[in-house]
Amino acid sequence: MIELKTVEEIKIMKAGGKILAKTLREVAKIAQEGVTLDELDRLAEKTIREAGATPAFLGYQPTGANEAYPASICASVNEVVVHGVPSQRTLRQGDIVKIDCGVLHKGYYTDSAITVPIGEISPEVKKLLEATKKALELAINECRVGKTIGDIGYVIVDQARKHDLKPLKGLTGHGIGKELHQEPTIYNEGEKGTGLSLQEGMVLAIEPMFSVGSDEIRQLADESYATKDDSLSSHFEHTVAITRLGPEVLTK
Numbered sequence: 001m002i003e004l005k006t007v008e009e010i011k012i013m014k015a016g017g018k019i020l021a022k023t024l025r026e027v028a029k030i031a032q033e034g035v036t037l038d039e040l041d042r043l044a045e046k047t048i049r050e051a052g053a054t055p056a057f058l059g060y061q062p063t064g065a066n067e068a069y070p071a072s073i074c075a076s077v078n079e080v081v082v083h084g085v086p087s088q089r090t091l092r093q094g095d096i097v098k099i100d101c102g103v104l105h106k107g108y109y110t111d112s113a114i115t116v117p118i119g120e121i122s123p124e125v126k127k128l129l130e131a132t133k134k135a136l137e138l139a140i141n142e143c144r145v146g147k148t149i150g151d152i153g154y155v156i157v158d159q160a161r162k163h164d165l166k167p168l169k170g171l172t173g174h175g176i177g178k179e180l181h182q183e184p185t186i187y188n189e190g191e192k193g194t195g196l197s198l199q200e201g202m203v204l205a206i207e208p209m210f211s212v213g214s215d216e217i218r219q220l221a222d223e224s225y226a227t228k229d230d231s232l233s234s235h236f237e238h239t240v241a242i243t244r245l246g247p248e249v250l251t252k
Contacts, residue, residue, distance in 0.1 A: 002184060003177045004201030009108065010241045010250070013177070013203060016105030017239055017250035019051040020112050023101055027073065031116045033093050037075040041086035044101055045072040056102030056109050056180055065223060074100040074113075076224060081168055081209050081217060081233040083224040093119040096129065098235040102180060109180045111205040112251035113237035125232060127163055128212055132234040135159040135208040143206070143240045143247035147198045153190020156208045166215035168233065171225065173207045176239055198242050203250070207237035 005013070026047050027040050048055050055072035069085075076084030076098040077091075084098070091097060100113035115129050138155040160167050173186030184196050188208050213231025220226055227233050241248045 002175060002199075002202065003182055004199060005177055005203050005241065006201070009177070010203065010243070010248070012106050013108045013110055013239065013241070014248075014250045016053060016103045016108060017110040017112070017252070019048060019053045019105060020101060020103040020110050020251050022051070023047040023103070024099060024112060024114050027099055027101075028114060028116050031091060031097055031099070031118065033091055033119055035091050037077070037084075037086040037089050037091070037097075040075055040099065041071045041073050048072065048103055054104040056104045056111070060180060062181060072101065074098070074224075076100070076235070078232055079230040080220070080224050080226045081211075082171060082235060085222045085224060091118045094121060096121065096125060096232060096234065098233070100235065100237065108178060109176050110239045110251050111176055111180065111237060112239060113207060113235050115234045115236060124212065128165060128210060128232060128234045131159055131163040131165055132208050132210045133236045135210070136206060136236045136238060139206045139208065140238060140240050140247050140249060143198060143204065143242050145198060145200050145242060145244065148193055149184060149186060149196045149198070150190035150194030151192055152206065153187040153195075154192045157189035159208075160210055165210040165212060168209045168211055168217055168227070169215050170217055171209050173205050173237070176203055176205045200242055200244050202242045203239060204242070205237060205239050207235060209233060209235045
């Protein structure tokens with residue numbers, strides 16, 4: 001069942017989204033050569049709690065997971081796409097780190113992700129990041145009453161194809177609200193005009209994930225997901241409300 005939010009509920013989610021946006025900004029500032037993934041995680045938790053909210057990922061156990069997640073962010077480096085567990089791994093020159101974070105504020109969740117380059121990166125990697133971020137922007141623009149889930153997926157996969165990149169199979173966006181993961185599933189590929197019609201009050205976590213190589217993934221021992229061929233990957237995400245006036249990004 002799809003949960004439609006009222007104007008007041010969306011306002012609460014937007015307040016949580018501002019806390020999340022600030023958290024990602026603060027974490028991105030210290031994501032530099034020599035910093036550990038654990039340090040990023042500690043700063044994220046501190047920032048969220050000081051704002052009076054709760055880290056959404058800490059202690060969360062999604063369906064199919066063997067154990068509860070032990071951190072406030074997912075920190076996924078290079079070929080690791082999502083769900084990377086923070087550790088004493090030190091960031092190095094040329095790395096790209098995907099920082100995915102969620103906030104629980106007054107009973108409602110928001111979810112957002114960025115990909116941060118560490119130092120100088122190659123033109124190929126820069127293209128990967130820019131194309132993935134652009135795919136998210138295009139997908140947000142499709143979040144209008146009367147559009148469809150297929151419209152969102154179409155602009156994402158079309159952007160990937162234009163830049164010879166691959167949307168990663170099996171990794172999707174989702175509805176969000178009183179639970180972190182809700183219906184509907186938001187696919188990173190699709191056909192125009194197909195799938196569920198978008199309605200006012202839907203709130204979606206849209207998250208294109210692209211690879212420079214294989215579109216297939218493999219699960220690692222820590223339950224994170226990496227590209228099957230160890231190629232570099234990128235991930236950007238926003239929580240978006242569908243309103244009668246058009247899309248409203250709640251996590252900026």
